[in-house]
Amino acid sequence: MEGYITDIQRFSLNDGDGIRTTVFFKGCNMHCTWCHNPETIEFKNNVLLYQNNCIGCGRCFKVCAQGAHITENGVHKIDYSKCVSCGECVDKCYAEALKFSAKKMTSDEVLAQIVQDIPYYEQSDGGVTLSGGEVFCQTEFADEIISKCRLRKIKTAVETNLCHDFDKIEKTLAKLDLIMFDIKLFDGETHKKYTDADNKIIFENAKKADKLGIPIIVRTPLIPDVTDGAENLKNIAEFVKTLKNARYYELLNFNPLGGSKYKAMDKNNDFASAKPFSQNRLDEIKNALSGYNVKIG
Template sequence: MTMRKRFQLFRPKAADNGRLLGVVSDFQRFSIHDGPGIRTIVFLKGCPLRCQWCQNPESMLARPEILYIRNNCIGCNLCQEACPTHCIEAVSGRGIVIDKAACLLPLCGACQAVCYANAINICGRYLGVDEVLEEVELDREFYDRSGGGVTFSGGEPFAQPGFLLALAAGAKDRGLHTAIETCGQADWEVMEPVLAHLDMVLYDLKHMDPETHRQLTGVDNRRILDNLRRIDRLGLPIRVRLPLVPGRNDSPENLRATAAFVAELTHVEALDVLPYHRMGEPKWGQLDKDYPLHGLAPYTKDAVFALAAIMEAYPIEVTVGG
């Protein structure tokens, strides 16, 4: 890839002659856990929550960001030489340190362009609706054979409402099955138009107590629960997802409250228990952030199924792993 092409990847919306652009962090192909069939997941950047266990911290901010993988760095200093604002400094024992206030992203990308050791990666590309959907349609044959399609995820996809609406409508116009994975923390006036173009909703519930939810994610859950009830009244198929985190939301009281709430809904296909894991922790360090749950051990398999059994007493299907 040429230097010019890399710079184009990070162009801002204002530089694209009015064409609607969104910030996409990644595409995940051949997914089988985020809706029916084989799917492509489109990860949009930006999220209103700050979950302590977030597995995609690079998707919290709705703009391109630099991730620095120190173990890959070979100390060649090419990134320092290429940086037009000299915001990269080599620091003994730390590799390089980037002054993000002085960094020119999204107008730049020179550091990644010269980093052949793959130590600097820029997460987030400004893409148009057709660019995203053309990427999704590369695997159209797999969707048609398996009953799959596209799933919009994040971050929180409703954090880019205009772009999401255009993506969902465009995907339906192309005959694709559409799903969304959402935390539900958005204005209903933003969500409702998008839902008209969706075939399924994957809905995260973090905790049933409003104050505990605030402590764990930065916001309470009142709007989240209300929006889930509204979606249920629309008749869309829903899979509720519970990220099960040791010592945070795994008490029997919270599990029973979650199951009781979900059991009252009409169009929920299942309650999916997603056991805590630490695979996202390295990305916190790559963003120069402290991981809030450092050292927290994941559950054993037996412990996960014992906790899931608490919710199986309610009239809902409970699955482990989605």
């Protein structure tokens, strides 16, 4: 079957054990205000405009039957309310300033990339990680890729938000070697405010996932003045302690790399001026969580 993939990164070292190939799925059911992969959120395969590459040839204006390429205050923009993602302009932009945010691929095409690194997975105890966006917004496609990996004895992991009807994802979760999921905020109201999602379902699903007996890594992205509060992190660390199969609780430093993508999508970036945490601050956070099994990545 076919699905939408935004990127496939080989030789990844931060998405599970050993050397991995990370497959990024398109579409997400949560809307975290700090998302560093904003091009993966929408289910629509939108066109990104990289202004730095644009040579102003005007071809896209001529070929777009929808009139979606516009100039506003002297700046070239895409009117997404008109764009139907036909790809005409992407094909005609020889400067590669226009790119689709995702690619339609079959599971065999994804596999063809994954199998290239089998020797590295074997040497490093690595494998494949399905990430996103949100993997379980394309559950059947993910399941097919995972099953094909298992047939080739390639280890599989997911990075998920676990914010789904558990009955619909359990069968796929049960096939994995590692389940990584985020708990971003402990307080329900704050979680809703920053992610547009209820965290009750995530806590419930975490307990259900734990019963599958598969190793788990719980993660919190450190977002300045949002998730980095001592009480938030302690409460989550306390919850992680209750999960029998949790290998550790991982804190991820703030990732500022989504900036160029926000610009290419003409979207506001609420965290444009936020910076990764200094080593001193990371040490402080880790010290405050001494007594818990915490890793900072």
